[in-house]
Amino acid sequence: MNKTLLLLLLSVSLFAQKSFKIASPTDQISIQVSQGADRALKYQVFYKAKEVIAASDLGLTLKKPALELRKFQILGVDSTIVDGTWKPVWGEVKEIRNNYKELTLHLKESGVLMDVIFRVFDDGIGFRYFFPSQDNFNHFIVDNEWSSFTMTGDHNAFWIPGDYDTNEYTYQRTKISEIDALAAAAKEKDIAVTSLMGKNFVQTPLMLKSVDGLYVNVHEAALVNYPAMHLKLEGLEFTSALVPDAVGNKAYAQTPFNTPWRTVVVSNKAEQILASKLILNLNEPSKIKDSTWIKPQKFMGMWWEMHVGKANWPLAGGKHGANTENVKRYIDFAGKHGFDGVLVEGWNTGWEDWFGNWKEEVFDFVTPYADYQIDTLTKYAASKGLKLIMHHETSSSVTNYERRMDAAYQFMVDKGINTVKTGYVGKIIPRGEHHDSQWMVNHYNRVAEKAANYHLMVDSHESVHPTGLHRTYPNWMAAEAARGSEFNNAPTLGINAEHTTILPFTRLMGGPMDYTPGLFHMNLNQFDSTRTTKVRSTLAKQLALYVTLYSPLQMVADLPENYEPKLDAFQFIKDVAVDWDDTKIITAEPGEFVTIARKAKNKDTWFIGSITNATARNMSFDLDFLDPDKTYEALLYRDADDADFEKNPEAYIVEKRLVTAKSKMTFRLQRGGGCAISLRRLN
Structure with missing residues (x-):
């Protein structure tokens, strides 16, 4: 090829390419969307000008009508800025700021109109597809979604195997290149129903950490009328993998229609990942006009x-x-x-x-x-x-439940019962559907909506991963949707010491978890001498979980007879709040440790939870979030010096200190251990 022709081709290529860029309100995060000569769209995400998501695909394939929506004519571009605040009915903070810039590309392909909408926050991005009402295109079936997330290196990953029917796996910690979902799943013997997707499939939320210390979390928000998104890995590229129905279709839609948001939260500080409210902000405001009947509970x-x-x-x-x-x-x-x-x-x-x-x-x-x-x-x-x-x-048997929900909820109202824990153990009926398919996603949302009509609160187990819908349906207060505390009794893998240090970075990114903490008797052969399972946690860590694993529905999980001999430690469970005015993520590292402080709703009391994995460590941090010039009584419920999650899990110490905002809090977390602290302001 001669030099003149090469220069001419480069000119044509540059001329044909279109590029659009939008940055977050303080320029922390930016997105660049580019269209090449082939009319395909790709996006990139940058954190402080450093590429976080390399050029990644956008688009959908439809089965009916049979269309590839991947190469577009750009009809127009709109942008807007939003900055406001809203108050959750309950939550980790009393007020949430919603501040982003939005870029909308108006597209056309094969006669079909479609928008891609990007929102850029200072802690990450979200994007979704929208099909407006239009002539000659109304009903359609989604076959595949090509949204991808291409990583810039072989990051450390915290993941569970892709599975249509369960998210109760043990979390793995590997390089991206070492992901093997089938090998990880082969170690599991205690999950009731599994439907594995393949060797290179993982679930969201997916937590990643780069070699140079960037934290990246991939998930989705506002999962409505669409199947859950898992991810297929090829090289360093994760691509959306939607859960099919009984005949292999992914989603049935009618215009106007939008997909859920695909989300990327990014920071160079792990604490800021946990503090993000991006997923909540991408959900619609509450549909419940009078929410005075919705009350956080300890039970x-x-x-x-x-x-x-x-x-x-x-x-x-x-x-x-x-x-x-x-x-x-x-x-x-x-x-x-x-x-x-x-x-x-x-x-x-x-x-x-x-x-x-x-x-x-x-x-x-x-x-x-x-x-x-x-x-x-x-x-x-x-x-x-x-x-x-x-x-x-x-x-x-969900068809059975759908037929009986009205009678069941009216029965609850008649009996003066206002909260229901739903469960979905087993294979789904209608047969061939999956726990994470579109039909079931719609069912979980119908339960929340119908329960609200009866002024009932919902705690769902074995349901799809949460995606921030507790903003829209604040009566859907908690879900399990991960490996909860009941797996302490699972004979094969149980719950390892690092599990609860990973959950805040994965499962809890989408919403509160009913983990069921508070176990005090760690050897589980109490009523059956043949059992060899044990709770892999110190008692002090069980207390700290009430703070580190957020839920407005907190269970007091153990038996009354196991609490009676240890009422001094039990006092923390009695005292700890379940609704909050403020939350401070003090220090955190996925798979290692988490320390969180929370201020009780309408009170001058703070609670701190600090947990570690199987490594003992010293913790030290300032209490500068306390009111200045005030004195607080701190009650520490900490691991005893000889505590150990394997050898001596029930050893703890309760001690009292006087502290101020100028004080430094120090203590030691033993292996698999924790520390729970209450801070009461003195008059």
């Missing part, structure tokens, strides 16, 4: 004794835990210590034969077992100043 659960072999869910077998006298015992203890409710599992008929049988008609959600006198118990609970919490295990 006991007649639940753990089934996991440790003391009782069982079915009436058959002679170990039925949800009987009137046993539940009264929980009500007595919860009432004595000022809690808000008691969750009861196994109260209703149908538990005997459903698991593993893919059975359609299991529960009616209104018929108690004969030994469970629900009217007696609701009145007894009310006399103690608390309420029962309903449990609806759907057995994943």
Whole structure:
């Protein structure tokens, strides 16, 4: 090729390329969108001018009509700036700033109009696709989405295997190039239902850390009428992998229609990843006009004794835990210590034969077992100043639950019960659907919406990963959607010491988790001498989890008899708040340690939780977030000097200190340990 021709081709290429750039309000983050000569769009993300997401694809493939929407004619470009604040019904802070710049590309491909909308915040970016109402294009089926996230290096990754039906895996910590989802999943023997996607598939939220210390989190926001997004890895590129339905389709849509937001949160400080409110800001405001009935709660659960072999869910077998006298015992203890409710599992008929049988008609959600006198118990609970919490295990027979929701929710209202824990154990009915498919995503949202009509609060288990929808439906207060505390009793892998230091950077990015902390008896052979499982945590760490793993519904998970000998440590569980005016991420590193301070709603009391992995470490930090010139009484619930999550997990010390905003807090976290602190301002 001669030099003249080469220069001419370069000129044509540069002339044909179009590029658009938009920066965040303080220029921390920027996006560049480019269109090459082939009309394909790619985007890049920069943090302080350093490339974080290399050139990555945009677009969709439709199955009906059969169209590739990947090479576009750009019809126009719009931009706008938004800066406002809003107050959550409950949350980690009392007010949230929503400040971003928006870039919208108006596109056309094969006669179809589509927008790509980018929002750039100072802590990250979000983008989505929007199909406006238009002539000759109304209904369509999504086959694939090509949104990709190309990394700039072989980062450290915190991930779980891509799976259509469960997110209860142990988190892996590897290089991107070392990801092997099938090998990781092969170690798991304790998950009820799995539907693995392949060797190179992972789930979101995905946490990454570059060699030069940049933290990158990839997830999604506002998951509505669309399947969950997992990620397929090829080289250093992660591409959206949508969950299919029974016939292989991904999403059924009708214009006007928008996809969920694809999100990237980025910072050079791990603490700022945890402080981000980007995902919440990308969700719609609350649809509940009067939210005065929505109340954060701390509750006991007649639940753990089934996991440790003391009782069982079915009436058959002679170990039925949800009987009137046993539940009264929980009500007595919860009432004595000022809690808000008691969750009861196994109260209703149908538990005997459903698991593993893919059975359609299991529960009616209104018929108690004969030994469970629900009217007696609701009145007894009310006399103690608390309420029962309903449990609806759907057995994943979701069509059955949909038919019965109105009757079940009216039953709750009639009984004076205002909170329901839903469960989705097993393979989904309609058969062929998955926990993370579009049909099920719509179901979870329908539950939140319908429950709101009855003034009911929802805590969902085995549901899709949260994406900030608790802003839109603040009655959907918590979800499990990850490996929760019940896996302490799983015989194969259980819960390792680093798990709870990873969860804030992964699962909790999308919303509160009902992890069920507060276990005090760590050797789980208490009622069955053949059990060898143990809780891999010190007692002080169990206390600290009430602060580090945020939820407005916090369970007090252990048995009353396990708390009675340790009421001095139990005092922290009684005192700790579940709703907050302010949150300070003091120090954090995924997989290593997390220290968070939170100020109780409408009070001058702060609570601090600090946890570590299997490495003991000294912690030291300033208390400069306290009111100046005021003195506080600090109660430390810390690991004893000889505490160890494997050898001596229940050893703790409670000590008192006087501190001010000029004080430095110091303590030692033992292996698998923690420290919980309450700070009460003195008059």
